[in-house]
Amino acid sequence: MTDIVISGNMKLADIANLDKRALVFLPRFGIDLGLGDKTIKETCQTHNINVDFFLLMINVFLNKNYFPDRKLKNLDVGMLLMYLENSHKYYLEEKIPYLEKLIEVFKQTVKHPATKQLDMFFKQYILEVKEHLAYEDQTAFPYVAKLAEEMKNENVNLSDIDYHIGVFEERHDNIEEKLSDLKNLLIKYFPPSNDRYIRIRILYELADFEEDLMNHARIEDKVLISIVAQLEKNMHKK
Numbered sequence: 001m002t003d004i005v006i007s008g009n010m011k012l013a014d015i016a017n018l019d020k021r022a023l024v025f026l027p028r029f030g031i032d033l034g035l036g037d038k039t040i041k042e043t044c045q046t047h048n049i050n051v052d053f054f055l056l057m058i059n060v061f062l063n064k065n066y067f068p069d070r071k072l073k074n075l076d077v078g079m080l081l082m083y084l085e086n087s088h089k090y091y092l093e094e095k096i097p098y099l100e101k102l103i104e105v106f107k108q109t110v111k112h113p114a115t116k117q118l119d120m121f122f123k124q125y126i127l128e129v130k131e132h133l134a135y136e137d138q139t140a141f142p143y144v145a146k147l148a149e150e151m152k153n154e155n156v157n158l159s160d161i162d163y164h165i166g167v168f169e170e171r172h173d174n175i176e177e178k179l180s181d182l183k184n185l186l187i188k189y190f191p192p193s194n195d196r197y198i199r200i201r202i203l204y205e206l207a208d209f210e211e212d213l214m215n216h217a218r219i220e221d222k223v224l225i226s227i228v229a230q231l232e233k234n235m236h237k238k
């Protein structure tokens with residue numbers, strides 16, 4: 001699935017059937033399941049989404065070998081930010097609380113002193129994820145929004161902004177990498193206890209979170225950083 005380039009004439013339901021990652025991707029565009037037999041083009045029309053932008057995003061998200069080309073030029077920055085903010089909302093309001101619940105069940109089910117360590121490790125990790133997301137939501141994205149807004153004006157005024165996308169690029173560490181430590185704690189080091197199925201459930205969820213974060217970071221690296229670097233370049237030409 002991941003090597004197919006998705007086009008506008010494909011049915012969205014087929015994509016969702018073939019690749020489960022599309023299930024978390026669609027709500028970020030405000031698209032809910034109950035897709036019927038509509039093609040991507042038709043669904044985008046219904047939801048007022050630019051189809052080229054949607055195709056660019058879904059291809060980058062599902063296929064790590066896909067490289068966006070010149071299409072980046074006409075990209076709607078507002079829509080890109082909306083998509084990224086919706087992804088963050090999903091992590092903060094859905095995924096992390098669910099993981100927290102599972103860890104709580106684990107703690108209650110498993111009577112082993114090492115649960116304390118696991119809990120601490122997990123909490124520390126979640127704190128780092130939240131800090132990472134807060135930095136993007138409160139610093140990087142507002143900067144991008146302001147830049148896009150100013151570019152529409154004739155007189156660009158960014159004198160009060162001491163920031164550029166290179167700072168974001170440098171700081172953009174991979175939060176998903178630390179997840180592998182957490183996974184290994186459960187796979188390798190936590191001794192066998194009365195936890196067989198809850199441990200598997202947690203690992204499934206961690207692996208799913210890890211994959212989602214990787215695909216998300218790819219959008220930020222390949223789409224957001226490229227488009228903002230381009231905007232900054234144009235701004236200096238003005």
Ligand SMILES: [Fe+2]
Nearest residue numbers: 133136216220
């Ligand atoms: Fe992000």
